[in-house]
Amino acid sequence: MPTLLYTHAIFLEHEMGPHHPERPDRLRAVQRALESEEFVFLTHAEAPRADPRIAELVHPAWYVEDLLENVPTSGYRHLDPDTAVGRATGEAALHALGAVTDAVTQVMTGKARNAFCAVRPPGHHAEPEHAMGFCFFANAAIGALYAARRHGARRVAVVDFDVHHGNGTQAVFDRYNYLFYASSHQSPAYPGTGRERERGLHNNFCNVELPPGSGTELFRQRYTETILPKVREWNPDLLMISAGFDAHARDPLAYLRLKGGDFEWVTRELVQVADECCNGRVVSVLEGGYDLQGLAEGVAGHVRALLG
Numbered sequence: 033m034p035t036l037l038y039t040h041a042i043f044l045e046h047e048m049g050p051h052h053p054e055r056p057d058r059l060r061a062v063q064r065a066l067e068s069e070e071f072v073f074l075t076h077a078e079a080p081r082a083d084p085r086i087a088e089l090v091h092p093a094w095y096v097e098d099l100l101e102n103v104p105t106s107g108y109r110h111l112d113p114d115t116a117v118g119r120a121t122g123e124a125a126l127h128a129l130g131a132v133t134d135a136v137t138q139v140m141t142g143k144a145r146n147a148f149c150a151v152r153p154p155g156h157h158a159e160p161e162h163a164m165g166f167c168f169f170a171n172a173a174i175g176a177l178y179a180a181r182r183h184g185a186r187r188v189a190v191v192d193f194d195v196h197h198g199n200g201t202q203a204v205f206d207r208y209n210y211l212f213y214a215s216s217h218q219s220p221a222y223p224g225t226g227r228e229r230e231r232g233l234h235n236n237f238c239n240v241e242l243p244p245g246s247g248t249e250l251f252r253q254r255y256t257e258t259i260l261p262k263v264r265e266w267n268p269d270l271l272m273i274s275a276g277f278d279a280h281a282r283d284p285l286a287y288l289r290l291k292g293g294d295f296e297w298v299t300r301e302l303v304q305v306a307d308e309c310c311n312g313r314v315v316s317v318l319e320g321g322y323d324l325q326g327l328a329e330g331v332a333g334h335v336r337a338l339l340g
């Protein structure tokens with residue numbers, strides 16, 4: 033069964049202003065990294081445009097309308113100090129959501145083994161009523177709810193190895209006892225949530241704090257001893273990954289010291305858990321990663337492990 037790679041040209045048109053780190057070149061770096069011969073067996077898929085109502089699985093209708101209808105004719109409309117709406121933002125956000133929900137459908141119906149959604153904008157900081165941290169729609173959280181509502185998944189787990197805590201995903205998952213959220217992230221760091229004592233109303237969070245300067249050894253140890261056993265115990269019908277590559281040592285926005293091989297390692301471990309729990313069903317969604325070389329290395333390792 034194929035490994036799907038979703039992307040779309042609209043993701044290159046979403047911009048939040050000059051010199052913004054969450055920039056179109058990130059996606060170009062991802063695409064270039066996956067053009068190498070070793071990825072010839074990826075099945076390329078164009079991200080469809082999601083019905084805006086799908087965003088309402090998490091966000092109120094007024095929030096979705098505000099993002100899609102108040103489009104600036106020039107310049108940028110700031111929603112927080114580092115999150116801005118440009119001309120193509122709403123359409124890009126809908127296609128990002130379309131990639132994730134279509135990937136969930138293909139994987140849940142057995143047409144694909146797993147999928148990587150190379151999308152912009154990212155999603156894990158978006159809370160139900162607040163765009164923040166470069167994020168507008170909660171891509172992974174919406175994908176998890178979509179898997180449950182449309183495809184009958186009884187339990188879904190999201191594992192987030194972006195260097196930042198996914199406050200948005202966690203805020204959504206606090207409402208549902210069948211969704212599990214595990215995150216490894218630098219602490220202290222933006223956005224300030226994700227303390228290990230945050231376990232969720234339904235005991236469905238697993239937060240792992242990594243001090244600035246942490247590298248390969250502590251990262252792998254915390255996955256082996258803490259996150260992977262919890263995900264196994266949760267026994268999900270679908271495993272989703274919030275795949276951010278800003279824990280790479282080269283990244284300018286954070287201070288962890290991972291190498292490209294660490295992203296390949298953690299992905300292999302997660303694929304192994306999915307093989308045991310749910311026929312290998314994995315849907316991965318791009319989050320952060322702001323050094324183009326670090327991002328390219330991380331994505332190559334990640335997708336190599338998805339291809340198996």
Ligand SMILES: [Zn+2]
Pocket residue numbers: 194195196276278319320321
């Ligand atoms: Zn991040």
